[in-house]
Amino acid sequence: MTNIDFDHPDYFANIEDVFSAFQEMSWQVKKGIFACGDDEQLQKIQAKVPVVFYGFGEENDFQARNIVKSTEGTTFDVFVRNNFYDTFSIPAYGDHNVLNSLAVIALCHYENIESKVIQSQLETFEGVKRRFSEKKVADQVIIDDYAHHPTEIKVTIEAAKQKYPDREIVAVFQPHTFTRTQAFLNEFAESLNKADMVYLCEIFGSAREIHGKLSITDLKEKIDGAEIITEDNISRLKKHGNGVILFMGAGDIQKFQEAYENQLQV
Template identity: 65%
Template sequence: MTIYHFTGIKGSGMSSLAQILFDSGETVQGSDVETYYFTEQPLRERNIKILKFDPDNIQPGMTVIAGNAFPDSHPEIVRAKELGGDVIRYHKFLGEYIKKFTSIAITGAHGKTTTTGLMSHVIGGYKPTSYLIGDGTGLGKKDASYFVMEACEYRRHFLAYHPDYAIMTNIDFDHPDYFSDIEDVFSAFQELALQVKKAIIAWGDDEHLQKIQANVPVIYYGFGDRNDFIAKNIEKTTEGSSFEVYVRNEYYDRFFIPLFGDHAILNSLAVIALCHYEGVPVNIIKERMKTFHGVKRRFTETKIGNNVLVDDYAHHPTEIVATIQSARQKYPDREIVAIFQPHTFSRTEAFLQQFADSLKMADSVYLCDIFSSAREHNGNLSIEDLAALIDGSEILRNEGIENLKKHSDAVFLFMGAGDVNKYQKAFEDILRTGA
């Protein structure tokens, strides 16, 4: 019996994969730092053993799956190699594992996580489906036909995969610490396109995705008339969005999703297109769409009194716009308060003006100090540089959280990819205790 040991099991992808293997009947354990991460909750619910990093964790015969954040010199990896055991990097292992299924890779600069969640929820109503979502959620089905996975472009990690299908939600410049420009990002997606085996479902209103070349059909979706799958006659309410779908200009059906914003409609359209291609009955697609309520850290709401606190991973200007747009649709009569923590100095510097422009869509703006890794050097950049571009914005630090109380009956958007949730938790405590 193989024991799978995950070095860095609290990583979002690593946690998801550990859950999948465990659910599929494998013996799984892992190690990581002692700091609590939300990704460990589903591991603990399954009673998967989480150890402190220690070379003694590694025993003969184990297969070690190593997170990409850990170099070959990591003591556990060194010990595994000394014992002659298998050491496989996360992406390589996953690339081999998905060959057992009809695999669906969801990629794009924005929208990956929600689309992966929606895709697995909808197609899971048709046939057993295993899935890996980048928010630390994974599920393994022993009799799975489909494997739906989030595939990230960062450092070209997704090139470890040769999926049957790929959904490409958009191409945008991000990760400026790795990609040099938009053409560099495009080249990564183009390389992936040539590895897809059955079909690509791509957002046709994206100028870059229109240029994708592939050896399989490229099916386009969007709002523009040139797409293969088009959303028309859209109705947006405080309950969600409904729209008609036309397939190559022929009416297909009307769908409702309890989600908000144009991006949610587009993500849904991508799922509908792939399900149509796979022959999923339309009544299944419609029913499953109605019962999808999102994924972790994507417009996740907490209501305290008359206040709505939203936790959202938005860390790029495009994503901030989408989150504010969603809030305006769902809460059209409320004040929208943005609390934003930039993630990495390189991204903040590259998009400084775009961050300012997107945040100005909110009624009030609070900025938290830039969250960064120890590997980054900040130069002379600080949160004050962003604040200077947004009239009326305030810098929020721990001791000033109570300042948020001056906004009542408001929607508070806590946005960022770092630890912005600590500010939300502190504000929640103030609201609950009346401090």
């Protein structure tokens, strides 16, 4: 379990409602649970099986320390119940990827897999589709990410800044569902303001809600210098030629990316 965060506001009433769903699942686990101990909600999880905690805090069973971030990736030491275990390197960026790797290390440790095997696999892991999926088109760095929650947007922008500290980070974001946008309007603005420039696409609805009570303008007004972008005026991104363009969203944000890539190849 990586975290418990409030989301899907069209289904869950609040964070307590989300926690209840996780707690119900936890009672059904047969062997064991690996959970991020840095997460306030996960600290309260109860189970009939052992719960192994991982994270940055000293109270965790598996702890990441001495984290070194660079443009090539991230290196960190792992301590198991305050005893040094080994050093690991990942070709990935952001604290969330350190935590994800730590969860894998903890699981492998319990399965008695040697650290050198874990190290080798982590060093060559290329990630998953639509999570910081990077490409270069006509000298323009483009990153595609499924991020559609404020927390995901925040860590994706931070990861881009780690890899490209000297470049402008440009966020192109398409909100997914009206209820989520309304519930997290301020949080979306706070996360997106971490980018150097923000472009917003129209809100993508869902099968349960085609229309909503707010528009993309409501979000735009909360973000410094943000602009609304469409497929027809996507070429305005060209002025960020030396920047890193982050396309984020869970709807059809990829059509905006494809439109821009076509512009670059003209």
